[in-house]
Amino acid sequence: MNLAPAMDKSVSEDEWVSCLWRIRTAADQEAFARLFRHFAPRVKAFLMRGGADAALAEECAQDVMATLWQKAHLFDPEKASAATWIFTIARNRRIDAARRSKRPEPEDLPWGPEPEPDAADAIGLQQESARLVKALAELPEAQRHLIERCYFGDMSHREIAAETGLPLGTIKSRIRLALERLRHEMK
Amino acid sequence: MTTIKHHISDEILTGYAAGVLPEAFDLAVATHLSLCDECRARAMALEAVGGAVLEETETAEMAPGALDAVLARVAGTAPEAPPAAQPGTVRRKDSVLPMPLAEYAGGSLDKVAWRSVGGGVMQAVVARGDDGATARLLYIPGGTEVPDHSHHGLEMTLVLDGAFCDRGQRYGRGDVQIADETVDHTPVAEPGAACICLAVTEGRLKFSGLLPRLAQPFLRI
Known part of the structure; x- marks a missing residue:
C-alpha cells in the first residue's frame, strides 16, 4: 500500500521523460505545454524562495522553460x-542572475547523452528519483526545511558547513542507490 | 583517474549542487569533478536532491499568457540538434588544466600569465569574485614550501601536476586539500618536478547577495 504514491510518481516521471523526448525529436509543443504547466510554477516558487521577487522569478522561470526547449537534447534520462x-537549469539561471557569469561546469564526459537511451537504466534512475522525492517528503519537518533552504539558495556555504542539523548522513543513505548506479555507469 | 585519495567534503559538494558556492570555489569543484568520477557521481546524486526539492515545493502561479509567450519565443526555433557523436575523441585540450580551469586561465597552461612571488614560486589569479573569493594557480618548484595563501576562512588546494606533502599525507594530481584558519599546515612540494596547483581562498566574510533577499537582514545579524 505504501508503494502506491511512489508508483504514481514514477509513472509521472516517465511521462516527463517522454515529453522531453518528444520536444527533442519532434519539437512537440503539446509536450512542452504539459511540462510547462507542471514545472514552470515550481521553478517560479523555487526562485522566489531563494529571494527573487515575483517579477524576476517570472522572467527567470520563463527563461528556464525556454532553455528546456532549446537544450532538450542534453537531457539524459539515464x-x-x-x-x-530542470532544477540544475533553474539553479544555473539563479547563479547567472547573481554573477553575470556562467557557472564553471565539469568537463564533458567522453560519453554524452546517447542517441537512444537505455530504457532499463533510464527507468531505474527515474524510479530511484521518485523514491528520493518520497524520502524527502517523509523526513521530519525541521530537516526537510533545512534541505529546502539549502537548495533554494537560502543558506550560504558557510551556513551549510556549520549546520549540524542538515541530514547529510540521511540524504547520503537515501541516495546511495542512485550513487552506486551512477558510479557503476561511469566505470 | 583512479588514484585520487583526497576528495571534496559533503558540505562543499552540497554547496556546489545547491549553487551557493563563491565562483572561485565552483571553479575548483568543477575542476576536481573533471578528474574524479567518484565526486562527479556524488555531485549528481546531490543534484537529484535538488530535483526532489523542486518536485515537492509549493507552486507560484505563472503570469497569464506565460506559456504562449515562451512558446512564441522558442517555437520559431527547433530544439538544438545534438552534436555529432565523436566516440573516442579526447575533449581535453590541455594535459594539465581540465577544461573548466583552462577556460579561466587563458586556454592552456602555456598561456598562463605567471607572476613571481619569490623563491621560484609563481602565481596567477584566475578568478576573483565580488564575494572576495579568489582562485589562483600556483607553481611551486620541487622541494619548496607552498606559500601561505590563506588569511582566514575556507581554503581548497587542488593539485594539477606534481605533488605536495602535508602532515604525512601525499597529494597528487586531482587530490584536494580542504582547510580553514584553524588548520596549521605547511604543504611542501615533492622534490623533483614542480607542483602546480589551484588554490582557492575565501575573502572576508561578506553577505553574498545571490539575489535580493528580503529575509537577509533577519537571518544574518
Whole structure:
C-alpha cells in the first residue's frame, strides 16, 4: 500500500521523460505545454524562495522553460530525472542572475547523452528519483526545511558547513542507490 | 583517474549542487569533478536532491499568457540538434588544466600569465569574485614550501601536476586539500618536478547577495 504514491510518481516521471523526448525529436509543443504547466510554477516558487521577487522569478522561470526547449537534447534520462535536470537549469539561471557569469561546469564526459537511451537504466534512475522525492517528503519537518533552504539558495556555504542539523548522513543513505548506479555507469 | 585519495567534503559538494558556492570555489569543484568520477557521481546524486526539492515545493502561479509567450519565443526555433557523436575523441585540450580551469586561465597552461612571488614560486589569479573569493594557480618548484595563501576562512588546494606533502599525507594530481584558519599546515612540494596547483581562498566574510533577499537582514545579524 505504501508503494502506491511512489508508483504514481514514477509513472509521472516517465511521462516527463517522454515529453522531453518528444520536444527533442519532434519539437512537440503539446509536450512542452504539459511540462510547462507542471514545472514552470515550481521553478517560479523555487526562485522566489531563494529571494527573487515575483517579477524576476517570472522572467527567470520563463527563461528556464525556454532553455528546456532549446537544450532538450542534453537531457539524459539515464543520469537525471526531468525534475533534477530542470532544477540544475533553474539553479544555473539563479547563479547567472547573481554573477553575470556562467557557472564553471565539469568537463564533458567522453560519453554524452546517447542517441537512444537505455530504457532499463533510464527507468531505474527515474524510479530511484521518485523514491528520493518520497524520502524527502517523509523526513521530519525541521530537516526537510533545512534541505529546502539549502537548495533554494537560502543558506550560504558557510551556513551549510556549520549546520549540524542538515541530514547529510540521511540524504547520503537515501541516495546511495542512485550513487552506486551512477558510479557503476561511469566505470 | 583512479588514484585520487583526497576528495571534496559533503558540505562543499552540497554547496556546489545547491549553487551557493563563491565562483572561485565552483571553479575548483568543477575542476576536481573533471578528474574524479567518484565526486562527479556524488555531485549528481546531490543534484537529484535538488530535483526532489523542486518536485515537492509549493507552486507560484505563472503570469497569464506565460506559456504562449515562451512558446512564441522558442517555437520559431527547433530544439538544438545534438552534436555529432565523436566516440573516442579526447575533449581535453590541455594535459594539465581540465577544461573548466583552462577556460579561466587563458586556454592552456602555456598561456598562463605567471607572476613571481619569490623563491621560484609563481602565481596567477584566475578568478576573483565580488564575494572576495579568489582562485589562483600556483607553481611551486620541487622541494619548496607552498606559500601561505590563506588569511582566514575556507581554503581548497587542488593539485594539477606534481605533488605536495602535508602532515604525512601525499597529494597528487586531482587530490584536494580542504582547510580553514584553524588548520596549521605547511604543504611542501615533492622534490623533483614542480607542483602546480589551484588554490582557492575565501575573502572576508561578506553577505553574498545571490539575489535580493528580503529575509537577509533577519537571518544574518
